[in-house]
Amino acid sequence: MKITDVKAVYPKYSHVQPSWRTHFWQIVVRIESDTGVVGYGYGGGGVASVEVVNRHMGELLVGRSVDSDADIAAAWDALYAASIPYGRRGIGVMALSGIDLALWDLLGKAEGVPVHELIGQRTKGAVPAYATGADADWYAELGFTAHKFPHRFDADADYQTAVDRASRARSIFGPDARIMIDTYMSWNTGVTLEMAERLAEFNIYWFEDVLTPDDLEGQGALRSRVKPVLVAGGEHEFTQYGFREVALTGALDLWQPDITWCGGITSGLRILDIARGVGAPVSPHRGGEVWGLHLIVASDCMDLAEVLPGQRDVARDELWIGEPRAKDGHIEPSDEPGFGVALNEAMI
Numbered sequence: 001m002k003i004t005d006v007k008a009v010y011p012k013y014s015h016v017q018p019s020w021r022t023h024f025w026q027i028v029v030r031i032e033s034d035t036g037v038v039g040y041g042y043g044g045g046g047v048a049s050v051e052v053v054n055r056h057m058g059e060l061l062v063g064r065s066v067d068s069d070a071d072i073a074a075a076w077d078a079l080y081a082a083s084i085p086y087g088r089r090g091i092g093v094m095a096l097s098g099i100d101l102a103l104w105d106l107l108g109k110a111e112g113v114p115v116h117e118l119i120g121q122r123t124k125g126a127v128p129a130y131a132t133g134a135d136a137d138w139y140a141e142l143g144f145t146a147h148k149f150p151h152r153f154d155a156d157a158d159y160q161t162a163v164d165r166a167s168r169a170r171s172i173f174g175p176d177a178r179i180m181i182d183t184y185m186s187w188n189t190g191v192t193l194e195m196a197e198r199l200a201e202f203n204i205y206w207f208e209d210v211l212t213p214d215d216l217e218g219q220g221a222l223r224s225r226v227k228p229v230l231v232a233g234g235e236h237e238f239t240q241y242g243f244r245e246v247a248l249t250g251a252l253d254l255w256q257p258d259i260t261w262c263g264g265i266t267s268g269l270r271i272l273d274i275a276r277g278v279g280a281p282v283s284p285h286r287g288g289e290v291w292g293l294h295l296i297v298a299s300d301c302m303d304l305a306e307v308l309p310g311q312r313d314v315a316r317d318e319l320w321i322g323e324p325r326a327k328d329g330h331i332e333p334s335d336e337p338g339f340g341v342a343l344n345e346a347m348i
Helices: 046-061 069-082 091-111 115-119 136-142 157-173 189-198 216-226 239-249 264-278 290-297
Strands: 003-009 027-033 038-043 127-132 146-150 178-182 206-208 230-233 305-307
Touching: 003 046, 003 091, 027 046, 027 091, 038 091, 046 069, 046 091, 069 091, 069 264, 091 115, 091 264, 115 264, 115 290, 127 178, 127 290, 136 146, 136 157, 146 157, 157 178, 157 189, 189 206, 189 216, 216 230, 216 239, 239 264, 264 290, 290 305
Parallel strands: 127 146, 127 305, 146 178, 178 206, 206 230
Antiparallel strands: 003 027, 027 038
């Protein structure tokens, strides 16, 4: 089949966090084919990424054939090469991610199979899920048995904040649960070392994004000093080229590429090849969303998926109809063709 049209839109969000997400959150990419099959993808970069798709990448795709995963890989390579002057990382690759995922969805629908079957043999059933957010009590009620809570460091008082939150999470989820902390680049080397000492009794599984992604050597230097806690990160890294640098510097114990940002499934598979070579576990950022979940169940990604339930009684945007929900602390994709979700047209 041949691509006949490519269109990106920025959805009408009502409940995104006021921040960079206001205008630069997730986009929808729609790809039409001459067979009538339509594929949908989910990318990052917001209104800027929409312009990249609609004013450059889309026109390069029209007329290309998509009959195999090799065709998708070839399209990825062509778009990446064409966008090097303004791309390589950030918004350019976030736009490419949405296109790549739409192509995998398109091919899956054309073949009548789920994306995970296109990727390879399914090796996992329902995947253990961890809930990320601040409402630990609710997550436990929902059946989650693992939890990651956010913690920003602004002043010395935040050492105690971390202790309090870790203690509460451990008491709610029990002694055997995985408890993780997302610092969102707000810690530094000194804070991380101090946190490792103060939080030792709570058996934290990983510290996430303790430094900025530009300081790979700094992160690598922390690994041996905070063990057994893992230094995790990678949601702000892009493509197999970026993760090759992660591998060369030994920056992270655990890799977390975001499949809707790092270059899509195509880049995710290439990142896994690199991770396999250095023995690094991979657990995609927001992996409980279908875009990462299909990769998890059909690859050697960790048997672990991140879910962001939000908070009790707080409204959320429902952009994708049919997304799988976690049940009893586990989540799995459907076997419907493509990614198995439909777009909520009311938000477009």
